[in-house]
Amino acid sequence: xxxxxxxxxxxxxxxxxxxxxxxxxxxxxxxxxxxxxxxxxxxxxxxxxxxxxxxxxxxxxxxxxxxxxxxxxxxxxxxxxxxxxxxxxxxxxxxxxxxxxxxxxxxxxxxxxxxxxxxxxxxxxxxxxxxxxxxxxxxxxxxxxxxxxxxxxxxxxxxxxxxxxxxxxxxxxxxxxxxxxxxxxxxxxxxxxxxxxxxxxxxxxxxxxxxxxxxxxxxxxxxxxxxxxxxxxxxxxxxxxxxxxxxxxxxxxxxxxxxxxxxxxxxxxxxxxxxxxxxxxxxxxxxxxxxxxxxxxxxxxxxxxxxxxxxxxxxxxxxxxxxxxxxxxxxxxxxxxxxxxxxxxxxxxxxxxxxxxxxxxxxxxxxxxxxxxxxxxxxxxxxxxxxxxxxxxxxxxxxxxxxxxxxxxxxxxxxxxxxxxxxxxxxxxxxxxxxxxxxxxxxxxxxxxxxxxxxxxxxxxxxxxxxxxxxxxxxxxxxxxxxxxxxxxxxxxxxxxxxxxxxxxxxxxxxxxxxxxxxxxxxxxxxxxxxxxxxxxxxxxxxxxxxxxxxxxxxxxxxxxxxxxxxxxxxxxxxxxxxxxxxxxxxxxxxxxxxxxxxxxxxxxxxxxxxxxxxxxxxxxxxxxxxxxxxxxxxxxxxxxxxxxxxxxxxxxxxxxxxxxxxxxxxxxxxxxxxxxxxxxxxxxxxxxxxxxxxxxxxxxxxxxxxxxxxxxxxxxxxxxxxxxxxxxxxxxxxxxxxxxxxxxxxxxxxxxxxxxxxxxxxxxxxxxxxxxxxxxxxxxxxxxxxxxxxxxxxxxxxxxxxxxxxxxxxxxxxxxxxxxxxxxxxxxxxxxxxxxxxxxxxxxxxxxxxxxxxxxxxxxxxxxxxxxxxxxxxxxxx
RNA sequence: GGGUGCUUAGCUCAGCUGGAAGAGCAUCUCGUUUACACCGAGAGGGUCGGGAGUUCGAACCUCUCAGCGCCUACCA
Numbered sequence: 001x002x003x004x005x006x007x008x009x010x011x012x013x014x015x016x017x018x019x020x021x022x023x024x025x026x027x028x029x030x031x032x033x034x035x036x037x038x039x040x041x042x043x044x045x046x047x048x049x050x051x052x053x054x055x056x057x058x059x060x061x062x063x064x065x066x067x068x069x070x071x072x073x074x075x076x077x078x079x080x081x082x083x084x085x086x087x088x089x090x091x092x093x094x095x096x097x098x099x100x101x102x103x104x105x106x107x108x109x110x111x112x113x114x115x116x117x118x119x120x121x122x123x124x125x126x127x128x129x130x131x132x133x134x135x136x137x138x139x140x141x142x143x144x145x146x147x148x149x150x151x152x153x154x155x156x157x158x159x160x161x162x163x164x165x166x167x168x169x170x171x172x173x174x175x176x177x178x179x180x181x182x183x184x185x186x187x188x189x190x191x192x193x194x195x196x197x198x199x200x201x202x203x204x205x206x207x208x209x210x211x212x213x214x215x216x217x218x219x220x221x222x223x224x225x226x227x228x229x230x231x232x233x234x235x236x237x238x239x240x241x242x243x244x245x246x247x248x249x250x251x252x253x254x255x256x257x258x259x260x261x262x263x264x265x266x267x268x269x270x271x272x273x274x275x276x277x278x279x280x281x282x283x284x285x286x287x288x289x290x291x292x293x294x295x296x297x298x299x300x301x302x303x304x305x306x307x308x309x310x311x312x313x314x315x316x317x318x319x320x321x322x323x324x325x326x327x328x329x330x331x332x333x334x335x336x337x338x339x340x341x342x343x344x345x346x347x348x349x350x351x352x353x354x355x356x357x358x359x360x361x362x363x364x365x366x367x368x369x370x371x372x373x374x375x376x377x378x379x380x381x382x383x384x385x386x387x388x389x390x391x392x393x394x395x396x397x398x399x400x401x402x403x404x405x406x407x408x409x410x411x412x413x414x415x416x417x418x419x420x421x422x423x424x425x426x427x428x429x430x431x432x433x434x435x436x437x438x439x440x441x442x443x444x445x446x447x448x449x450x451x452x453x454x455x456x457x458x459x460x461x462x463x464x465x466x467x468x469x470x471x472x473x474x475x476x477x478x479x480x481x482x483x484x485x486x487x488x489x490x491x492x493x494x495x496x497x498x499x500x501x502x503x504x505x506x507x508x509x510x511x512x513x514x515x516x517x518x519x520x521x522x523x524x525x526x527x528x529x530x531x532x533x534x535x536x537x538x539x540x541x542x543x544x545x546x547x548x549x550x551x552x553x554x555x556x557x558x559x560x561x562x563x564x565x566x567x568x569x570x571x572x573x574x575x576x577x578x579x580x581x582x583x584x585x586x587x588x589x590x591x592x593x594x595x596x597x598x599x600x601x602x603x604x605x606x607x608x609x610x611x612x613x614x615x616x617x618x619x620x621x622x623x624x625x626x627x628x629x630x631x632x633x634x635x636x637x638x639x640x641x642x643x644x645x646x647x648x649x650x651x652x653x654x655x656x657x658x659x660x661x662x663x664x665x666x667x668x669x670x671x672x673x674x675x676x677x678x679x680x681x682x683x684x685x686x687x688x689x690x691x692x693x694x695x696x697x698x699x700x701x702x703x704x705x706x707x708x709x710x711x712x713x714x715x716x717x718x719x720x721x722x723x724x725x726x727x728x729x730x731x732x733x734x735x736x737x738x739x740x741x742x743x744x745x746x747x748x749x750x751x752x753x754x755x756x757x758x759x760x761x762x763x764x765x766x767x768x769x770x771x772x773x774x775x776x777x778x779x780x781x782x783x784x785x786x787x788x789x790x791x792x793x794x795x796x797x798x799x800x801x802x803x804x805x806x807x808x809x810x811x812x813x814x815x816x817x818x819x820x821x822x823x824x825x826x827x828x829x830x831x832x833x834x835x836x837x838x839x840x841x842x843x844x845x846x847x848x849x850x851x852x853x854x855x856x857x858x859x860x861x862x863x864x865x866x867x868x869x870x871x872x873x874x875x876x877x878x879x
Numbered sequence: 880g881g882g883u884g885c886u887u888a889g890c891u892c893a894g895c896u897g898g899a900a901g902a903g904c905a906u907c908u909c910g911u912u913u914a915c916a917c918c919g920a921g922a923g924g925g926u927c928g929g930g931a932g933u934u935c936g937a938a939c940c941u942c943u944c945a946g947c948g949c950c951u952a953c954c955a
Contacts, residue, residue, distance in 0.1 A: 263954095
């Protein structure tokens, strides 16, 4: 027996455990159908589940469960990302509590600590995903630092290096002075800030009373200046080109050069060139072969190349300005809105910094990645995102992959005594190559840098399946079917996966890429810890159950748009689960158990034919929408059917049958109701796996677990099966509406008459008399024949029937007149429209025949209605 | 600067290839009917941001104006 109340906490976790212990998430390799696979966007091992994960993984789980029920070989490959910077920061913070830094431990011991941390606290997010109901094959769980995945990283690195697609270069890179590592362009966030523009002047060497005027936002970088640039088109200043000026304070001479980078319109028209600390200046420096002077230490304090060795840039700035003022060279300081780069992890100001770094030749790898999308080997859903993808791929820059961290994949690079590079998968092979190269044994030094986390994430689609081994999993599941992820990660991840996969596998990593939006708060603001507007999905699950949260995500997911979290909606979907629960209890109480080989063509009762037709319509709708990744349409189709059709109408309509004594009718209706409930549980399962399973386990008689129940083909049904009951429903609605507008008490049993009704409809009235009376709360429903209307009757019109109800007491005929008049007005307005259209020759000539026919049908229907309403009005004209 | 998206009922949003404006929540009225008050019945509420065009027909296509947002580059 089902519990009286729907209480998800009672069963959700138990059901999940059972699935997992049964191995229900493992692919059915014996299936003769296609493979379907998804690799999870690996959450950071340090992560906890947020609403974005809840959305992303709900969508994946819906696709996975749907395809599993389709009978395919289905794999949802789970795992986590080692998240270099994030994880290192967590462990360093823990060390700090013990008063230690990573340097106190040394690299090896520190990495041990990270692994220890991972073992103890790294599983949180995977546990949370289970709570959400994610049916990943956890027996295949991977971690980007696993031995297998590390092997893949080394292999592809060596291959790229040997193909000349990875190279080392001394370049200006984004440097994070807090973490003391290079970061990629994508890891830098630009923030609007109100800064200052400083105007001052450099004396000329030849005549120290003559000056060149400079404007800069960063005066302290002047110690790294190696030129001042002026545009040769700058009439006011071009005479200075070729002369030499002097950097004050340090009195170093630098040339004044001609370069178009100096825009005569901006600033003073003359630009100080600091090639080692500014990306534009770096380019100018390269063009003019200027020296590059590094003035910063790795922690962004000024170094010995400046007079302010050891000061922070801020301190040095103040000092520089003071000194310039003292020398009488400072001219003015103005407020200046500007954009300053910050590290997205550390939150500190990023410095352009000259270092040796490793780069992937992304522009070359992008060629194939671009082509694959162009040729539709990989398709974005919604397709518009391919524009974003192309935009990025067309402007792609070399990818800086080296990080000066300890936690990550150490690069497979060894240096010989003369700095010759040996790139091999293992130290042994490197040693071998080196010994051969030098003709004797030499000691090698390994590169200490580790790889950008996204390097290993880029291999995720095939490395998790066992590559470089040619495993069964790789053969079966690669390329994967679809990747589901947020638009914010297209560049970070999708693009890198495409590049890496096309390079190594010569095939796309996934055939489709479904992109969804962000989950925002109720007001549509981005959720963030600092704003304090985050909602913990685990709390929501605790409160309403995982199914309610999942259904919310699915029902809210319309392509290409962000989702605003809404507690009232989630609550509404909890109510939906309750509704289903109670409907199931109704079925259970009335012994609706599914009948083996239930033959829908043998069904006799109209009401059962009707619900069978409707549930098959719903099945088709859900199926079509899932096939097209239209999650909200799919979810809403089940919702509407379950609540609006099955509960609100069918259950109410069959109650008289169950409370009656026609055993044949009862038997058929029990079987039909069970058939429909069975179908509901199946098509709802991908969205609400827990409650459907709990109900299935209690009610279903089919000898199959719901998680593997075959997805139904929509059964063929006769369109006419719906007509009779649809007519009755409209009729009931009209009576109810009349009662309500006349303020008739619900308890009052009434006698209703019909008049002017078509013969077919009269048949329905006779056949479904009990059913209509029951739901319309009528004592009796009969034909008025040709008797005249009496003064105590109210009237209304439903389709072709005029409904009349005699009332005890006085009818407010003025109210009735105005109600009928309003109806007549609407009809007249519609009729005008139909007439206008149908008398329009071009409409009749050019519109499709079906559209014209439909318009005619509506017209005649409205005409018929109009006559009835007019007749009704005429009857009460003198009352 | 370049790219891209949005503007539909009080609120949050659907509306897929152009063919009579929808949902949920909120509001109002009625109802403790034997699955369910986490409920039922009924009702009100929109000239689909403004303007122009294409079309027999536009919330949907084109142009334009206004407002909001996101991504991206640059700003000495």
